[in-house]
Amino acid sequence: MKHATAPGDVTAACTSVVAGFFEALDLRNHESAVALFTPDGIWERNGTHLKGRTAIAQALAERPAGRTTFHLVANPLVSLQDASHAEVRFFLVAYEANKGLVEPIAPSAIRRCVDRLEFDGERWRIAHKSSQPHMPPASV
Template sequence: MESMNNPESLSLVIAAEQTVIRMYHALDRSDYSCASRCFTPDGIWERGGNALHGQQQILASLSQRSSTLFTRHYVTNFLVLEHSGSVAKAEFCLTVYRSDKGAPPTLPVDRAVAAMLADVECELAFSDRGDWLIRRLDPRITFAA
């Protein structure tokens, strides 16, 4: 395990965190194709009690979401625990706000309350294209509304 105090390690932390944030940003904007491409081709997402395997299964699951669902995912306390070559392990906290009133939301959404808080374990892999992708995403719900 390398020290997190050198510039290369700092770049790794930033790049890994940006991959995770990019995935949730795409998810919140219903860009499910982009969200699924943040995973390795064989990536695993533990989602709603089911293990989704690979980009195609992830995309198929996301495409079944309600068209009027409005969400915002907030990643905090992102920490790379270890990295070795082309693999990194990270943990972070995830707060999710959601609203689905059966119609497209009007902003601001009334009475926003966090729907879920989770501690998330995440494994990332450095791809042949030169970017970090999620190899495994495993949220552990700590609070649910």
């Protein structure tokens, strides 16, 4: 189904949520990352279907302490489905390093992502986050 392109303020707000999530994730500010989801939000992550903020927070708390990540969001396209629902499609290039790594890093994943957002009357939040492999990273 084709949806109308979102007006500028909705586009900016929705892409800000997507970028804000990955900034919080990369800075290990898990509480802020979780707050960007709706209370019953779903994250399809690493083959696991995480439902609700509690499950998402638990998964983030289990991330290895010595692991550093960087997520680059590229080519975001926002489609407004109705006044309170939008979809953001984008590509994601992920990098990761473990403490003590001295070699140059290469992308660890290149993914095609879809975030479905809902407006809760005050702000846009992630209702459903999913991704699939787009192409293998250079290190494969």
